[in-house]
Amino acid sequence: MLDLASAHDDLRPLMFSIAYRMLGSVAEAEDVVQEAFLKMHRHDRSTDGDSGSGRIDNLDAYATTVTTRIAIDTLRSARVRREQYVGPWLPEPIVATQDADPAHRLDQDETVTTAFLVVLEALSPTERAVFVLREVIGYSYADIAAVVDKSEANCRQILARAKRRISDAQLQSGPSREEADQLARELVAALAAADLNGLERLLATDVVFVGDGGGRAPAIQKPMVGVVAVARFLLGLMRAGEKFGVLLEISDANGQPALLTRAGDGALVGVLSIDVADGRIVALRNVLNPDKLGHLGPVGDLWELLSHR
Structure with missing residues (x-):
């Protein structure tokens, strides 16, 4: 049986990083991470003592898969709510503070800026997942295909389509x-x-x-x-x-x-x-x-x- 309790603090920043980039919402990302941990615990208990293929071999990879799939489902339902939102919708900000939750101390690259998260809203949930897994997490197309349940060739096409949409938004290069x-x-x-x-x-x-x-x-x-x-x-x-x-x-x-x-x-x-x-x-x-x-x-x-x- 995996010691998920001791791995929690190490896994949570990775899981939050994926969920926040997928959703642009701190609250929804935290809910996704919590649900992912519960699902991992249930899976681990169900396979305890079982030497079959259901055992988790790579905890980081499994956490990434579970988090991404839940985030895709969450984003699909969130899209409906955002269509009914009063006025423009913007991502929830993450402000740098010394006492911030470690999970909120994201790598400060261009994929977490407010401008970029707004652009990602134009992508479908699957496009957004493929983009995050490839461009942020650095997953291979084979690994991405397993997460989103698509072929490798399809994932390549999805990423190319996502990049075209991002390019069409004409984000300007950032200053120092x-x-x-x-x-x-x-x-x-x-x-x-x-x-x-x-x-x-x-x-x-x-x-x-x-x-x-x-x-x-x-x-x-x-x-x-x-x-x-x-x-x-x-x-x-x-x-x-x-x-x-x-x-x-x-x-x-x-x-x-x-x-x-x-x-x-x-x-x-x-x-x-x-x-x-x-x-x-x-x-x-x-x-x-x-x-x-x-x-x-x-x-x-x-x-x-x-x-x-």
């Missing part, structure tokens, strides 16, 4: 982290100084601002595009925030610079991720839905804050 952090600091300085011209110099001409309130917090219902509109909107948000004591904190979310918006008591009310390319900020994605922030600590009620302006 130093450049991105510098632009984040300049953004905060321009906002604090109410410097409209300075703010416009930081933003790309076709910059996009996306807000995710999910009907649970005030947010724009459609993406806003254009340097003038976004710059003026940001300054409006800053002026409103100052009236009820909101503070901005530069941080890191999903491997990219982000601004944490906190109420006067320190409760988190938003995570604004900053996408940078070619020396300009090209996208700002603001997660305000409190259901997506609860894993980060105490969450404030933005509706209540606004009502006391």
Whole structure:
């Protein structure tokens, strides 16, 4: 019988890494990991003392298979809920903190940025699984075929199709982290100084601002595009925030610079991720839905804050 209890801490980061990239949701990824462990325990008990082919020989491979299959099923049902979501849907942010759950300390590569996770939403569950297993986990096509129950040739075709869709999204090459952090600091300085011209110099001409309130917090219902509109909107948000004591904190979310918006008591009310390319900020994605922030600590009620302006 396998000692899954002792292997739990080693397996969980791998399993969470797969589930989070598949789902873009911390809560759903944690549910997938828990369900996968339960399934592995049940399988292990059912084969205890059995020398047949049902025994688990490679625990990492089995954990990957179980997690991926559950994540595929979860994503299929999640798609229905996301179609009914109020306003734009954004992934749940993972913010770098010293006391973060080890499973949440993902390898900070381009496949966990908010921009990339949004692009992955265009893939089917199977395409997303094949992409994650091949490009992130480094699985062979033979191993991927066994996980998703497809032929190796089919998996190659699925990956090629997934890459074309990702390429069609025209994700721009990322800057150095130093450049991105510098632009984040300049953004905060321009906002604090109410410097409209300075703010416009930081933003790309076709910059996009996306807000995710999910009907649970005030947010724009459609993406806003254009340097003038976004710059003026940001300054409006800053002026409103100052009236009820909101503070901005530069941080890191999903491997990219982000601004944490906190109420006067320190409760988190938003995570604004900053996408940078070619020396300009090209996208700002603001997660305000409190259901997506609860894993980060105490969450404030933005509706209540606004009502006391």
